[in-house]
Amino acid sequence: MKLLLLFVALVLLTAQTAFADLTRLSENVYSYVGEKDASPSHSFAANAGIVIGRDGVLVVDTLISAREGQRFLADIRKITKKPIKYVVNTHTHLDHAFGNCVFAELGATVISHSADKELLAKVGEGILKNADNFGLKPEDMAGTTIVLPSVYFSDRLTIDLGGETVELIRVAPSHTEGSVVVWLPQEKILFSGDILFTDFHPFMADGDLAGWGKTI
């Protein structure tokens, strides 16, 4: 009996480890849920995701570094070989936008709210240079470059991905001045970025508490 229980426990453990891959939410939508290990080199356990349309793939957030972006990309490629057309930064904090370089190199258009594009332009290079302040080692950030969004908007932006409508909606000021959510009206799926935290205290230094409460 004990042996059987051990076997069941091992199977469960193996199954849990496999969840590092993308999780299917609907036919064409997957989440990439942060690891339980919330260390800086694991993107502080930030979540990401993808939407697959007829014409290509839209990536929601790119994690903290080129290395983390590559990990994400390798897991995306297990699901689809379609071109990665768009990257949306729900906001431009390092754990959501410093992997942009991996996807921009593939020709993806990077999109964010204009205020968060400005935030990244202002502080991105400095944060990368002083990444040790965030508990990151030089090897964690090897190959990482700052890629600013080339498309930005003020209120709403709708993307037709070919059979998949993706709505980007500003819900700010909240976590940042230009935080956006990614809403899929067909599936009723919402990528909330850092508007909503579970199990962690939110990072609030760029936040607006009154606006955040209203947003939620």
Ligand SMILES: [Zn+2]
């Ligand atoms: Zn954030």
